[in-house]
Amino acid sequence: VVIGRSDDCDIVIRRSMKLSRRHCCVAQVNGKLIIRDLGSMNGLKVNGDRTSEEELHEGDEILLGDLKLVFTLSSKPDATIKKSGHKHKSEKQSKPPKSIPAANLSLEFPQIVPEDEEDPLPTPVNSKPAKSSGKSSKKKAQSKQGGLLDSGDLDVGGLGLD
Numbered sequence: 538v539v540i541g542r543s544d545d546c547d548i549v550i551r552r553s554m555k556l557s558r559r560h561c562c563v564a565q566v567n568g569k570l571i572i573r574d575l576g577s578m579n580g581l582k583v584n585g586d587r588t589s590e591e592e593l594h595e596g597d598e599i600l601l602g603d604l605k606l607v608f609t610l611s612s613k614p615d616a617t618i619k620k621s622g623h624k625h626k627s628e629k630q631s632k633p634p635k636s637i638p639a640a641n642l643s644l645e646f647p648q649i650v651p652e653d654e655e656d657p658l659p660t661p662v663n664s665k666p667a668k669s670s671g672k673s674s675k676k677k678a679q680s681k682q683g684g685l686l687d688s689g690d691l692d693v694g695g696l697g698l699d
Contacts, residue, residue, distance in 0.1 A: 538563045539575070540601065555579045555602025563593070572599065579603075 540548045543558035550556055557577035564571055573590040574581035582600035583591040593599075597608040 541575075541577075550601075550604065553602050553604050556604060557602070560601050569593075577602070 538548060539546045539559055539562045540550065540556075541558050541560040542549065542551050542554075542556050546559060555578075557575070557579070559575045560577045561572055561574050561581050564573070570593045571590060572581065572583065572593055574588070579602040580587050581591075582588065583593070584598050585600075591597075593608045595608065595610050599606040599608060
């Protein structure tokens with residue numbers, strides 16, 4: 538499960554610019570859940586210690602940029618991503634997120650791609666570049682699963698981040 542600001546991520550979080558496009562990933566390795574930094578600019582901390590890779594345990598505090606999460610294991614057979622009661626100002630009337638089955642957890646880590654090497658999408662030949670208004674978009678931040686991810690309860694197929 539890849540976490541970051543990019544639409545390519547499994548969990549998309551746009552509320553913090555200190556979170557990299559592809560910040561970190563979580564994978565099950567030999568029955569253990571491992572979190573790995575994917576070369577992010579602001580790093581990954583577990584329980585206050587900066588790390589590039591760490592096994593996750595119940596109650597671990599995870600810091601991604603300036604976003605703090607708490608890891609919890611789900612005892613439910615079909616775990617889901619849930620939003621917290623806290624409403625972010627960009628979240629108006631968003632649709633609830635869909636469930637992510639535990640079977641969708643990858644057993645492999647994605648490759649690390651440094652932030653400065655990611656290329657933006659090419660501009661089509663017959664189009665003009667879009668003008669930026671300088672204002673941030675009020676469009677709802679949604680994951681591929683269709684829900685806004687806030688600092689609330691996240692529970693991804695046996696992986697829970699609070």
